[in-house]
Amino acid sequence: xxxxxxxxxxxxxxLITAEQVNKHFGAAHxxxxxxxxxxxxxxxxxxxxxxSGKSTFLRTLNRLEKHDGGRIVVxxxxxxxxxxxxxxxxxxxxxxxxxxxxxxxxxxxDNVTLAPRKVRGTPAAKARQExxxxxxxxxxxxxxxxxxxQLSGGQQQRVAIARSLAMQPKVMLFDEPxxxxxxxxxxxxxxxxxxxxxxxxxxxxxxxxxxxxxEVGDRILFFDHGQLLVEAPPAEFFDNQRNDRIRAFLGQIxx
Amino acid sequence: xTGLLAIWPRAWPRERRSTATIFTAAVLLVAFMWGLGRLxxxxxxxxxxxxxxxxxxxxxxxxxxxxxxxxxxxxxxxAAVCKLSRFAPLRWASGLYIWxxxxxxxxxxxxxxxFALPEIVPGLELSDFNSAVAALxxxxxxxxxxxxxxxxxxxxxxxxxxxxxxxxxxxxxFIHVVAPQGLKISLPPLVNNIxxxxxxxxxxxxxxVVELFNQGNRLQAATFLxxxxxxxxxxxxxxxxxxxxxxxxxxxxxxxxxxxx
Numbered sequence: 086x087x088x089x090x091x092x093x094x095x096x097x098x099x100l101i102t103a104e105q106v107n108k109h110f111g112a113a114h115x116x117x118x119x120x121x122x123x124x125x126x127x128x129x130x131x132x133x134x135x136x137s138g139k140s141t142f143l144r145t146l147n148r149l150e151k152h153d154g155g156r157i158v159v160x161x162x163x164x165x166x167x168x169x170x171x172x173x174x175x176x177x178x179x180x181x182x183x184x185x186x187x188x189x190x191x192x193x194x195d196n197v198t199l200a201p202r203k204v205r206g207t208p209a210a211k212a213r214q215e216x217x218x219x220x221x222x223x224x225x226x227x228x229x230x231x232x233x234x235q236l237s238g239g240q241q242q243r244v245a246i247a248r249s250l251a252m253q254p255k256v257m258l259f260d261e262p263x264x265x266x267x268x269x270x271x272x273x274x275x276x277x278x279x280x281x282x283x284x285x286x287x288x289x290x291x292x293x294x295x296x297x298x299x300e301v302g303d304r305i306l307f308f309d310h311g312q313l314l315v316e317a318p319p320a321e322f323f324d325n326q327r328n329d330r331i332r333a334f335l336g337q338i339x340x
Numbered sequence: 341x342t343g344l345l346a347i348w349p350r351a352w353p354r355e356r357r358s359t360a361t362i363f364t365a366a367v368l369l370v371a372f373m374w375g376l377g378r379l380x381x382x383x384x385x386x387x388x389x390x391x392x393x394x395x396x397x398x399x400x401x402x403x404x405x406x407x408x409x410x411x412x413x414x415x416x417x418x419a420a421v422c423k424l425s426r427f428a429p430l431r432w433a434s435g436l437y438i439w440x441x442x443x444x445x446x447x448x449x450x451x452x453x454x455f456a457l458p459e460i461v462p463g464l465e466l467s468d469f470n471s472a473v474a475a476l477x478x479x480x481x482x483x484x485x486x487x488x489x490x491x492x493x494x495x496x497x498x499x500x501x502x503x504x505x506x507x508x509x510x511x512x513x514f515i516h517v518v519a520p521q522g523l524k525i526s527l528p529p530l531v532n533n534i535x536x537x538x539x540x541x542x543x544x545x546x547x548x549v550v551e552l553f554n555q556g557n558r559l560q561a562a563t564f565l566x567x568x569x570x571x572x573x574x575x576x577x578x579x580x581x582x583x584x585x586x587x588x589x590x591x592x593x594x595x596x597x598x599x600x601x
Contacts, residue, residue: 147505149501149504149505172507172509175504175506176507178505179505179506180501182501182502184496184498186496186498186499186501186502187502188503188516188517190521190524199506199508199516200503200506200507200508203512204507204512245502248506249506252506252507
């Protein structure tokens with residue numbers, strides 16, 4: 086579906102670099118020496134069983150979880166305890182959550198304009214106009230004045246994507262964006278994400294939607310027990326998988 | 341007892357009924373304060389001749405409640421934020437404040453501010469009214485702190501995560517995302533604390549503030565007619581708390597609306 090070529094490490098600068106990333110929750114070692122790069126315009130799809138560390142890894146990329154070993158560099162800035170670095174990175178990295186996390190006390194429009202106005206200092210009128218364009222893009226321009234609780238799950242998730250896009254991020258992180266949705270609403274969200282991929286947005290997606298991963302992903306990353314076990318282009322990963330463990334995992338998933 | 345909320349047309353949305361109730365309660369309160377002295381003047385001895393004193397005492401009671409109630413919300417907000425701070429000394433200070441205030445009798449606190457504080461801090465001479473306001477505000481502030489803390493903590497973690505990942509600073513996240521949602525959850529217990537505060541203002545009588553209970557007590561001492569004097573004072577308290585309870589009911593009904601969706 087996408088025309089973006091599979092990125093190859095080399096002269097191209099990676100947008101995000103993870104080196105030997107480790108993370109513990111108490112005694113549990115949830116990320117073990119994870120190293121990889123994400124490139125501009127790339128769609129990387131992270132899959133794996135529950136508890137494999139895939140969501141935790143995604144959340145370390147904008148420091149919603151602190152890694153306790155290794156290095157993460159986003160757009161040339163290292164993620165560490167520096168609040169200044171963190172704020173700079175978070176402006177460039179959008180995030181979409183499993184539970185949408187829209188602000189329930191604000192209208193759809195205000196959800197989308199809040200960050201541009203408060204963080205970028207965009208004037209209200211301009212922020213509103215840009216928000217309406219984004220809402221049109223996700224097909225929700227007629228719902229701008231509603232509150233989140235008046236929308237379906239799929240609509241809420243599309244607002245959440247628009248809210249993230251309003252900050253014009255360089256990369257978008259998706260943490261199981263369709264896992265909390267009823268089956269009939271999954272498609273509308275995936276369609277929005279496909280459009281984004283087609284337009285060249287850099288995306289890192291944790292999901293269980295294998296058809297989507299195969300169709301849209303440039304690269305599949307498979308996590309198992311905190312380790313990045315395999316990364317490969319989708320064709321190779323799905324059709325020519327030699328790892329027994331991954332074959333077993335794929336066999337359990339409904340395609 | 342059914343309240344004001346039930347009198348509006350059933351076709352009205354809950355939110356409108358709630359607003360109408362709050363508005364009506366406010367009007368009722370003003371009307372009550374305006375009409376109280378005039379109404380009591382028609383009452384038989386010994387109340388009628390003392391109508392002005394009762395009206396004056398009620399006004400002082402209301403002033404004590406509103407001023408210390410407002411200050412108490414500020415103290416509560418401050419203490420709640422400190423209690424949730426990442427900076428340990430602030431958590432300890434807030435914990436100490438809440439522990440001491442909730443663990444000692446209010447009348448001790450009132451007497452302490454009026455009699456003991458000037459000895460500890462020379463030059464600090466608060467009037468009886470101001471001492472009562474200070475002690476009541478500090479007292480209700482500790483209870484408010486727990487109500488506000490619980491409300492702030494009830495806001496799902498995903499809310500601040502979403503806000504922070506959009507690039508909003510911790511302070512912006514608090515002001516625009518966590519506080520509006522958390523304070524909404526805290527509103528019903530906060531209003532209940534204010535209703536309790538209204539009754540507790542009567543303890544200011546102990547340091548000579550001439551509020552409603554003190555007025556009743558003085559009249560009793562002068563007339564030796566305890567039944568009409570205390571019944572009148574109690575009825576006025578009851579009227580005030582009833583009006584305030586309407587407001588808290590209306591706020592709870594409004595919150596219910598959103599939780600149903």
